[in-house]
Each structure stands twice: as structure tokens, then as C-alpha cells.
Amino acid sequence: MESQQVSLPLKPSQIREKASSDCLLYMDGIDLLARRQEINPSFLSILLTLPDDNAAIAYLRALARETVEKVYGDQVFLRGLVEISSYCKNNCRYCGIRRSNTTLKRYRMKPQMILQCCEEGYRYGMRTFVLQGGEDSWWTDERLCQLVADIRTKFPDCAITLSMGERSRESYQKLFDAGADRYLLRHETANSEHYAYLHPADMSFAHRMQCLQDLKEIGYQVGCGFMVGSPGQTFQTICEDLQFILSFRPQMVGIGPFVATENTPFAKERNGSVERTLRLLAIIRLLHPHVLLPATTALGSLHPMGREQGILSGANVLMPNLSPVENREQYHIYDHKICLGDSVDHCYACLETRIHSTGRRLVVDRGDYR
Numbered sequence: 001m002e003s004q005q006v007s008l009p010l011k012p013s014q015i016r017e018k019a020s021s022d023c024l025l026y027m028d029g030i031d032l033l034a035r036r037q038e039i040n041p042s043f044l045s046i047l048l049t050l051p052d053d054n055a056a057i058a059y060l061r062a063l064a065r066e067t068v069e070k071v072y073g074d075q076v077f078l079r080g081l082v083e084i085s086s087y088c089k090n091n092c093r094y095c096g097i098r099r100s101n102t103t104l105k106r107y108r109m110k111p112q113m114i115l116q117c118c119e120e121g122y123r124y125g126m127r128t129f130v131l132q133g134g135e136d137s138w139w140t141d142e143r144l145c146q147l148v149a150d151i152r153t154k155f156p157d158c159a160i161t162l163s164m165g166e167r168s169r170e171s172y173q174k175l176f177d178a179g180a181d182r183y184l185l186r187h188e189t190a191n192s193e194h195y196a197y198l199h200p201a202d203m204s205f206a207h208r209m210q211c212l213q214d215l216k217e218i219g220y221q222v223g224c225g226f227m228v229g230s231p232g233q234t235f236q237t238i239c240e241d242l243q244f245i246l247s248f249r250p251q252m253v254g255i256g257p258f259v260a261t262e263n264t265p266f267a268k269e270r271n272g273s274v275e276r277t278l279r280l281l282a283i284i285r286l287l288h289p290h291v292l293l294p295a296t297t298a299l300g301s302l303h304p305m306g307r308e309q310g311i312l313s314g315a316n317v318l319m320p321n322l323s324p325v326e327n328r329e330q331y332h333i334y335d336h337k338i339c340l341g342d343s344v345d346h347c348y349a350c351l352e353t354r355i356h357s358t359g360r361r362l363v364v365d366r367g368d369y370r
Contacts, residue, residue, distance in 0.1 A: 006308045006357050009062045019055045026056035030063060034286040039242050045235055047283065052275055064282035064314030067289050072316050074360045077292070077367025078351075079128045079161065079319045080121030083331040084109045088134025090165070091200040094230060096261040096332040097134050103263050107330050108138060109323075111147050117322040118151055118158075124348045125364040128159040130184070130319060135165040145178040152179030159366040161223075166207060169214040176218050183215045184223040186254060189230070190244035191237040198230060212248065221369050223252030223292075228280055229272020230258040238280070246287055251369035252317075253284055253291050256298035259334035274303045278313040285314030290370055292317050301338045307351075311358045317367065318355070320347045 009015075016027060029043050050057055085108045091098045109117075118129050129151060133139065144164070151160055162175060163184040172183070187208060189195050195205035215222045226241050227233075245253055257272030277299060285293060294317040295310025303309065307318065321328060321339060328340045339347055355362055 006305055006312065008359050009058060009065065009312055012059055012063045012066060015055055015059045015062055019059070023055040023059075026050070026054070027059045030056065030060050030286070033283070034063060034067065037246070037287050039239060039246065039287070041235075041239050044239060044242070044283070047279060048235070048238070048276060057279065060279065060286075061282045061313045064285040065312060067285050068293075068314050068316050071290050071370055075316065075363045075365065075367075076311060076355050076360045077128070077317050077365055078124075078126045078362060079130045079294075079317060079367070080118065080124075080126035080322045081130045081132060081319045082109070082114055082117045082121075083132050083321070083323045083327065084114055085133035085136040085139065086327075086331045087136040087138065088165075089137060090135050090203060092203070093198055093200070093265040094227070094258065094261065094334075096264060096334055098264060101263045104332055105330050107327050108136065109327065111143075111150065113324065114147060115150060115154060117324070118155060120344050121320075121322045122155060122158070124344060125362070126320075126322075127157060127364060127366045128161055128182075129155070129322075130161040130163055132163040132184075133165075139164065141167075141171050141174050145174050148175055148178040148180050157366070159368065166203075166211050169218070172211075172214055172220070173218055176220060180220070182221040182223065182252070184225075184252065184254065185212055185215065186223075186225040186227075187212060187241075187244065188226050189233070189237055190226075190240040194230075194232050194234075194237045197232040212250075216248070216250075221251040223254055224248065224250045225252075225254035225256075227258040227272060228255055228277040229270070231266050231269045233258075242280075242283065242287065245284060249288070251292060252294075253288070254294050254296060255280055255284070256296035257302050259298055259301060259336065261332075261334045271302060274299060274306055274309075278309055281310055281313040281315055292367065292369055294319055297321075297338060298334065301334070301336050305354075308354050308358050311355065311360055316360075318351055318362075320344070320351060 161182040295315035299306030
């Protein structure tokens with residue numbers, strides 16, 4: 001899909017010049033949020049419910065863009081995503097690769113194919129590889145450590161990110177020692193009751209939080225995150241998510257709109273809001289200016305310019321898919337996923353055009369937390 005033209009936002013000072021007195025009050029509140037890096041629930045409620053055309057929302061997003069550029073300049077970092085297995089032992093109620101989905105044809109990539117995917121990404125300037133999969137018991141510590149070590153040997157200038165779910169602290173330590181740099185484990189919600197609603201009884205909110213703490217203590221650059229508009233999410237749970245991010249101080253935060261998916265208990269639920277996701281991206285950027293913040297594929301799946309708008313709301317990371325085309329539909333974590341049939345060269349050219357339209361640029365860089 002070719003990128004449409006996007007309108008670059010005005011600078012915060014330019015938006016202020018044209019604002020009404022009521023909007024100026026909201027803008028003062030946004031400035032206070034950015035300066036103190038604190039959550040005021042009442043004001044957060046206002047930011048999430050203002051009309052889309054309110055000048056304060058344009059100001060929020062423009063200030064987030066200005067904030068990220070102070071830390072990372074005009075750089076947008078690429079993470080080459082390799083979806084290594086669609087097998088999963090878990091039965092999360094929102095996920096298309098949940099174990100109860102018997103309609104899905106499963107696959108598991110061979111290590112040599114994974115290395116070939118990394119080679120292709122490297123040719124296109126990607127210097128971070130993300131190995132993502134369901135919680136697949138075939139990927140033992142021994143096998144996964146060997147894969148990480150092989151990637152580290154072959155691509156010593158690259159960062160290795162894992163997104164393989166909950167494992168023991170011992171396992172995380174072994175993988176770190178083998179050469180993994182980062183670990184993505186979305187907390188999904190910082191509210192224990194909401195967590196229990198989204199997940200089966202054999203999964204524990206306390207264990208998810210312990211995994212995140214273990215990862216941080218070991219020394220990983222850690223990513224958490226949540227779905228915007230997930231079933232059962234309330235304004236209160238969003239506040240708790242933001243408070244958790246403030247206290248945990250992850251190096252990465254991944255948020256994207258919930259997408260209702262066939263063959264899951266939430267198939268009939270409403271999709272999450274793209275607009276609310278963009279506002280929360282901007283708020284997270286102001287609360288945590290140095291965070292690495294992706295414009296997710298889910299944004300682009302629900303809106304043709306979702307990723308561009310994410311970049312214009314303070315995001316600075318994209319995750320193009322390096323997985324073999326024949327496997328991508330089988331890694332069916334949600335419906336309507338874009339770019340399933342795109343080759344890596346087509347995907348890279350498309351992203352380059354899209355990002356250029358936002359006034360930013362793709363760079364050959366590991367994109368470490370600063």
C-alpha cells in the first residue's frame with residue numbers, strides 16, 4: 001500500500017497563537033503534565049474525551065513530536081521482526097494463536113531460516129532483530145540460547161530482542177548471557193482484575209509483573225505495553241497502566257489498538273480506537289521522553305495512515321516483518337493484519353516513503369535507549 005500525503009503538524013507555539021482561551025487552559029495543563037511527568041486523573045480524562053478537532057489535541061501531539069526530537073532528532077529506528085513460532089501453550093482470550101484455536105495451521109521456523117531472515121534485514125539496514133513467538137515449549141533454553149549466540153556471532157553490531165513470553169528468571173539469565181539485549185513482554189494491563197478477565201486462570205498477574213522485574217534486574221532493555229480498547233478496559237485501568245509505566249521506567253513501551261479476532265472469545269467485541277491510541281502515544285512520550293515508542297502494525301491495520309500518525313504523535317520505532325511470506329498469515333495474532341504478502345524490499349521502500357512524508361528519516365542504527 002502506498003502512503004498517502006500527510007499534513008505535517010504545526011509547532012506547539014504556532015498552535016498556541018491561534019488557540020481560544022479555553023484551549024489555552026488545556027494547553028497549560030499539557031505543559032504541566034510534560035514538566036512534572038505526573039498523571040492527573042481528572043486532566044487525563046479530559047485529554048481522552050476532547051473532540052478530535054480540539055486544538056489542544058493537536059498541541060498534545062505536536063509537543064510529543066517536539067519532545068522526541070529533542071532526544072532522538074529526526075531518526076526513526078527499524079526493528080526487523082521474525083515470527084519464529086505460532087505454537088503457544090496459553091489461551092489468552094484476545095489472541096488468534098491461543099491454543100484453543102484449532103482452525104490455525106501452525107508452524108515453527110528452523111534456526112537456519114531465522115538466520116536467513118536476519119541476513120535479509122541486515123541488507124536493508126536493520127540493526128535490531130526481534131524474535132517473537134508464542135510460548136512454545138520446543139524452544140527450550142538450549143535451543144533458544146544457541147540461536148541467540150549464532151545471531152550474535154553473525155551480526156555482532158546488531159541488537160537482539162526477544163519476545164517469547166513468560167519464562168523463568170534462570171531462563172532469562174541464560175538468554176542474556178548468550179547475547180540477548182532486549183526483551184519485550186507487554187504487561188497488557190496493570191490492573192489484576194482486568195488481567196484475569198483477559199487471560200485464562202492458569203496465568204497470573206503477579207507472575208507477569210515478576211517476569212518484568214526479573215528482566216530489568218538482569219540488565220535487559222525491557223519493553224512493556226498494553227492494548228488500547230481491550231475488553232474490560234476502563235479509564236481507571238488506563239490510569240493504572242500509565243502509573244505503572246512511570247514507576248517501572250521501561251526502555252520501550254508498545255501500545256496499539258485492540259483488534260477483535262475470529263476464533264477468540266472476544267471476536268464480537270469492538271476494535272480499539274486509533275484516535276485514543278494516538279493520544280496515549282503522545283501522553284506516554286511526554287511522561288517518559290526517552291522511551292522507545294513504536295508506531296505499531298495494528299495502527300496501520302486499522303487506519304491507512306496509522307503508522308504515519310503514530311510517528312506524528314511521538315513514536316520513533318517501526319517493526320517491519322522479515323518472516324517468510326508463507327508463514328505470516330499463520331502467525332495470526334489478530335485479524336486484518338497488513339503487509340502479509342509484501343517482500344522485504346517492497347516493505348522497506350514503502351516505509352521509507354511513509355516516514356519521509358512525516359519529516360523524519362529511517363536510519364541504520366541499533367536504536368538503543370538514550
